Amino acid sequence: MNVNQSTKDYAYQAFSRDQWATLRAAVPLPLSEAELQQLRGINENISLEEVETIYLPLSRLLNLYVNAKQRRGDVLEQFLGRKPSHSPYIISVAGSVAVGKSTSARILQALLQRWPEHPKVELVTTDGFLMPLAELKQKNLLSRKGFPESYDIRMLLDFVRNVRCGEDAEAPIYSHLEYDRIKETQPIRQPDILILEGLNVLQSAIDYPQFSERPFVSDYVDFSIYVDAEESLLKQWYVNRFQSFRKGSFQDPRSYFNHYAKLTETEAEKTADKIWEQINGTNLRNNIEPTRERARLILTKGKDHLIQQIRLRG
Ligand SMILES: Nc1ncnc2c1ncn2[C@@H]1O[C@H](COP(=O)(O)OP(=O)(O)O)[C@@H](O)[C@H]1O
Numbered sequence: 001m002n003v004n005q006s007t008k009d010y011a012y013q014a015f016s017r018d019q020w021a022t023l024r025a026a027v028p029l030p031l032s033e034a035e036l037q038q039l040r041g042i043n044e045n046i047s048l049e050e051v052e053t054i055y056l057p058l059s060r061l062l063n064l065y066v067n068a069k070q071r072r073g074d075v076l077e078q079f080l081g082r083k084p085s086h087s088p089y090i091i092s093v094a095g096s097v098a099v100g101k102s103t104s105a106r107i108l109q110a111l112l113q114r115w116p117e118h119p120k121v122e123l124v125t126t127d128g129f130l131m132p133l134a135e136l137k138q139k140n141l142l143s144r145k146g147f148p149e150s151y152d153i154r155m156l157l158d159f160v161r162n163v164r165c166g167e168d169a170e171a172p173i174y175s176h177l178e179y180d181r182i183k184e185t186q187p188i189r190q191p192d193i194l195i196l197e198g199l200n201v202l203q204s205a206i207d208y209p210q211f212s213e214r215p216f217v218s219d220y221v222d223f224s225i226y227v228d229a230e231e232s233l234l235k236q237w238y239v240n241r242f243q244s245f246r247k248g249s250f251q252d253p254r255s256y257f258n259h260y261a262k263l264t265e266t267e268a269e270k271t272a273d274k275i276w277e278q279i280n281g282t283n284l285r286n287n288i289e290p291t292r293e294r295a296r297l298i299l300t301k302g303k304d305h306l307i308q309q310i311r312l313r314g
């Protein structure tokens with residue numbers, strides 16, 4: 001194989017919205033009214049057109065991949081004379097703070113669990129693996145929250161390995177309200193698919209110099225997705241979310257950001273702007289965006305969160 005040939009093999013195939021939408025053609029399952037309600041509950045701003053154009057074809061592609069892996073696994077177990085394993089198919093969803101990872105991941109979860117071959121789909125966010133707030137403060141890492149050094153990476157790796165091996169596991173849960181990990185955990189009991197969402201899921205041991213152990217998260221992942229957008233949009237979405245939290249959950253006395261509820265709209269905008277510049281934007285440029293081309297699929301959003309381009313590689 002010559003160099004050009006191999007470069008071509010690794011390149012992405014790009015699809016416009018319209019080209020991608022035609023790939024939905026064979027999805028046999030129409031959305032029921034109850035499912036539509038569930039999708040609206042995930043995010044009232046997401047349009048049904050976006051779900052049909054982007055997420056239904058994606059769920060079809062993922063269904064084909066999951067089926068192929070299940071069949072391969074069954075052949076091996078049959079050959080070895082063992083019972084079928086409970087190893088789930090693992091999908092990762094990466095991207096900047098506020099790009100819409102958790103919204104996209106929840107839509108995918110809702111769509112993937114409709115397929116009879118893999119009804120049990122769990123969604124875990126890596127926010128739960130951030131060090132507890134007290135530890136971040138003690139290590140002077142509060143302004144590095146979301147950076148590689150702010151995660152309990154060993155805990156994350158143990159978790160992913162255990163789930164991958166078909167063992168029962170508990171995922172720690174992060175609360176945006178408390179700005180901290182909470183006591184409750186999320187039980188993971190042999191799902192058919194695990195969606196692992198977080199800004200760090202495409203990072204590798206190179207990004208964690210204190211940590212040379214292998215395998216790393218991506219070694220356990222079957223299919224990886226990066227949700228992308230220009231930084232000016234990301235910052236705007238972050239500021240908008242901050243403003244809506246200010247009017248909503250920040251009012252709760254338990255909220256870590258309760259004091260921000262008293263800010264005027266302009267003061268709040270300045271505060272969110274500053275947090276973006278000092279923490280989330282810097283993290284994006286230094287640690288998140290450089291991992292983008294490690295993903296199998298890149299979804300590029302434009303204005304209003306609409307996905308404009310889909311890039312896929314084999
Ligand atoms: N597809 C979408 N359509 C409209 N708004 C969206 C969409 N995805 C996310 N949002 C909004 O963008 C903001 C960030 O989304 P979120 O899912 O919380 O991002 P992340 O998990 O990447 O931080 C939220 O205010 C959310 O309501």
Ligand SMILES: CC(C)(COP(=O)(O)O)[C@@H](O)C(=O)NCCC(=O)O
Pocket residue numbers: 096097098101102127145146199275279280
């Ligand atoms: C918990 C996070 C690292 C990850 O957030 P997410 O992508 O889930 O929105 C982030 O929301 C965060 O807390 N960043 C630190 C600066 C800030 O308060 O936004």
